[in-house]
Amino acid sequence: MDLIERLLRGTVDLEYKDLNDRAVDATKRFLLDTFGVCAAAFTSPEAQVVSRTVHKWGGAPESTPWFTGEKVPAPSAALMNGTLVHSKEFDCIHPAGIHPMSSITAATLAVAEQTGGVSGKEFLAAMAMGVDLACRVGRGCKRGLVFYRPATCGAFGAVYGGSRLAGLDRERTLDALGVMYSQISGTLQSHSEGVLVNTMQPAFAARSAVVATNLAAEGMMGPRGLLEGLYGYYRLFEGGDYDAERPLDGLGSTFEIEHLAYKPYCTGRLANGGVEAALKVRAEHGLDPADVKGVKVTVPELSMRLVGRPAVKGGMTPQSARLCLQYCVAVALLHGDVWISHFEAEGLANDAIYDLASRVEVVKDPNNDDPQAMVPLYLDVYTGNGAIHEELQVLKGSPESPLTQEEAMVKFRRGWDHTGKLDPQGADRLVALIDRLEDVEDIAELTSILTLA
16 A cells, blocks of 8 residues: 555544644644735736736636635636745745645635635645645655655645545545646756746646646546655655655644744745844844954755855846845845845845855855754854854744744734735734634635735
8 A cells, every 4th residue: 555545544534623722723823924925925026927827818717816806717826826825935844845835725725715615624624634744745755855845745735635625535535646646846946046937836736736636526537656656756756765654653643734834034944044043143243244254154965955056146036046045144144134125126236245145155064964954054254353153953933943923923914014015904804814714614704805905
């Protein structure tokens, strides 16, 4: 029996009442975080490109593209909304390197609207268990990122969440997962080049999940050896380097959504540590950026490979800058803040950022051979008065160093207000609704807020 069937067998009969309080609370918190991130992104260039394309396609008005109001076919809504979630590199992350809320929220809410009559409890359960499946698949991976797990692993959870709300039984859900696997994609090439389509990779997973769910509901059959088959996920996408038992630990009793981490800064997660350390040094030592002679950031191999790229004026896109540790550390030291605007046109043209970034050296930690490690991180800042050392063993936003409720709300509100186009009272309504989501009779009450915001 393939591992995917063992994972489904342990969760397919679970309902909202089987979730513990921690899982319910985490699902609500990260839904709010997700919508705040989307609010900051709906006017972005990539969002506008996808919106124009989707509206050219046309089709049945089934599901809501958030912050627009005009319904489109469910797969198209999933594509649009998945792009929003990942647009600013600000969405939450799991230790396995997965951004589960991007693909899963987009697909699950699109199917909920398409199906109709889905309650808040049903939606919360589908979200929590979709995240659980995606992250458990990711937990089985042992090597560092080669394919883009936010898309590849996220797709499993997106199908599972949607299939639950579409009323598919265990066999049809397996078919839906198999149909999705025939579409699965997500590489690191766009991440490496820092191009905008990287923001869409989880969105492609969301769209394929809705398509797969719809096809399976109509009788399309899919393969079963999705994880351990001859050409299954672990062999084909992860080089056969996997642990089949780790995904089963605590299955049905603990939920991976409890292990998600907030991103306190709108950069790749592997750059968050450098930002955190730089902000701490600046605040605690009253550091004047003009006094900085040099900076050394010592990071694990994965960080060196994915965010160790150089900051080059004239050669940076918003996406490549968010994935450039040199640039992000320079912004933190220069401004004492790292926000979306620092990665837009004015920020990318700021000579002072590149001047400081040229003094930031990123080096690989020779003592850390864990291919998936994000920490420890060491920051050394050299000034005319000597050196300042800072190190991180955990990243801010993780369950071990969580954002406070106030910090999470500040992030949400700042994202909501970023474009200046949304009604602040819409944020109040959304906060109140998510707080009582388990009592909502029809999830359309949620999408109406996202429409009228």
